[in-house]
Amino acid sequence: MTNADPHDSKGLIFLRASKSWKIRMSHGSSPTPLTACTSGPLTGTIRVPGDKSISHRALMFGALAVGHSTVKGLLESEDVLATAAAMRAVGAKIEKDADGTYHIDGIGLGSLLEPEGVIDFGNAGTGVRLTMGIFGTHDIAATFVGDASLSNRPMGRVLDPLRQMGTSVVARSGDRLPASIRGAKQPLPLTYRVPMPSAQVKSAVLLAGLNAPGITTVIEPIPTRDHTEKMLAGFGAEISVTLNEAGERVIKLKGQPELKPQDLDVPGDPSSAGFPIVAALIVPGSDVTIENVLLNEHRTGLITTLIEMGGNIEILNRRDASGEEVGDIRVRASQLKGITVPAVRAPSMIDEYPVLAVAAAFAEGDTFMPGLDELRVKESDRLAAVARGLEANGIPCIEGEDCLTVTGGANNIGNGTVVTHLDHRIAMSFLVLGMAAHKPVTVDDGAVIATSFPTFTGLFSGMGADIRNSSSEAA
Numbered sequence: 001m002t003n004a005d006p007h008d009s010k011g012l013i014f015l016r017a018s019k020s021w022k023i024r025m026s027h028g029s030s031p032t033p034l035t036a037c038t039s040g041p042l043t044g045t046i047r048v049p050g051d052k053s054i055s056h057r058a059l060m061f062g063a064l065a066v067g068h069s070t071v072k073g074l075l076e077s078e079d080v081l082a083t084a085a086a087m088r089a090v091g092a093k094i095e096k097d098a099d100g101t102y103h104i105d106g107i108g109l110g111s112l113l114e115p116e117g118v119i120d121f122g123n124a125g126t127g128v129r130l131t132m133g134i135f136g137t138h139d140i141a142a143t144f145v146g147d148a149s150l151s152n153r154p155m156g157r158v159l160d161p162l163r164q165m166g167t168s169v170v171a172r173s174g175d176r177l178p179a180s181i182r183g184a185k186q187p188l189p190l191t192y193r194v195p196m197p198s199a200q201v202k203s204a205v206l207l208a209g210l211n212a213p214g215i216t217t218v219i220e221p222i223p224t225r226d227h228t229e230k231m232l233a234g235f236g237a238e239i240s241v242t243l244n245e246a247g248e249r250v251i252k253l254k255g256q257p258e259l260k261p262q263d264l265d266v267p268g269d270p271s272s273a274g275f276p277i278v279a280a281l282i283v284p285g286s287d288v289t290i291e292n293v294l295l296n297e298h299r300t301g302l303i304t305t306l307i308e309m310g311g312n313i314e315i316l317n318r319r320d321a322s323g324e325e326v327g328d329i330r331v332r333a334s335q336l337k338g339i340t341v342p343a344v345r346a347p348s349m350i351d352e353y354p355v356l357a358v359a360a361a362f363a364e365g366d367t368f369m370p371g372l373d374e375l376r377v378k379e380s381d382r383l384a385a386v387a388r389g390l391e392a393n394g395i396p397c398i399e400g401e402d403c404l405t406v407t408g409g410a411n412n413i414g415n416g417t418v419v420t421h422l423d424h425r426i427a428m429s430f431l432v433l434g435m436a437a438h439k440p441v442t443v444d445d446g447a448v449i450a451t452s453f454p455t456f457t458g459l460f461s462g463m464g465a466d467i468r469n470s471s472s473e474a475a
């Protein structure tokens, strides 16, 4: 079966076991423990790398357009480079010039070539789910694999609506990776109410709708990041967003447009900016400015929350950059106080809860964070990973089913080793903890940081942080 045609008699694809593919259980050949020691003050004016959500989409939409797009400021992290490889595998030409600008020669919607090998998305949930949406309505077959973290994450949330549009799927039990799809020959447009607050699910359905005739409608009861809608409009798709009587967002996309190439400039990632923002608040005497950060209203929940907690955060030089608001963020060390974070805010700061939990460890009193069910299905079960990391470092917390309470102000915190579970945000958050803790904090694998923020340690060392490679120290 493995070497035969990948379709069985019912037209479904069987997983082809690739000899060269082996599930990645740790990041790289051996994990790289890192230790952060009491640091600071942190000072300087910095830039964080380009936004991950916009970077994935820039490569995808550039690949689907007819003609030549350019992308400046693309995030060159492992997740985004996996998306570039996937787009190359279906025929797009993607090259970087000497100035760091990416050039994409799009293959055009409807013209994707069948990939020759398996598509390895490593750690990237956004990459694999949005790409499944694109491929799902093209008449091609593809097999998706990922590392141990991605292989444990639910794919049914995108595969279910794709099945309704005509995509055939064979996946591991529970709709986990590896998964093979055969895109619909005659895709059906769909009206779909997104059952959980997920920009990835919304986007996968819209991207599948791109190559379906007629109108695909996505109803979004709880608003999530809107980069897909905004960028598709920028690439020339006919897309509208209205509110229905229940106040839900209704997104309508007309299928089979000719997407026009664009010249894009990716602003700094607010999720990555969360790390220097929290570090500057909790390391005494710090004063840090982060320039050119995306301030899209669906992404700024952490900043709103930290200001409510008493953080001295100023937004300077607000401006429009290619249809998105950006600004510079000045942060000075502050005494924070515990608050209740409104559950409705969760989608606008969903990736920032681990680092918010670290900020909460330095606040006066309790910080209560409800509405966190989606944290259970990220790169790790982030609710559990954060709680175990805090406990390992002497910080009192209570992990609920879908909520977390952190009690700030404990004495003598640190001295723990945090298990990162292939989760870049757990690694970075606990290194930030170590910068302000009384004793060093170690994360068992710092190499995972390359998923989203490859310049993290260099940037922090430049501001005055003391981060050490614990494996080389031990040697």
Ligand SMILES: O=C(O)C1=C[C@@H](OP(=O)(O)O)[C@@H](O)[C@H](O)C1
Binding pocket: 052, 053, 054, 126, 197, 198, 199, 200, 201, 203, 225, 350, 351, 374
């Ligand atoms: O659409 C996107 O670019 C993303 C959506 C979010 O995931 P969910 O849609 O699963 O909430 C977020 O956690 C992820 O880092 C990026």
Ligand SMILES: C=C(OP(=O)(O)O)C(=O)O
Binding pocket: 079, 123, 124, 125, 126, 127, 351, 378, 379, 425, 452
């Ligand atoms: C959840 C994240 O990413 P993804 O779902 O793309 O793996 C993240 O970057 O925190």
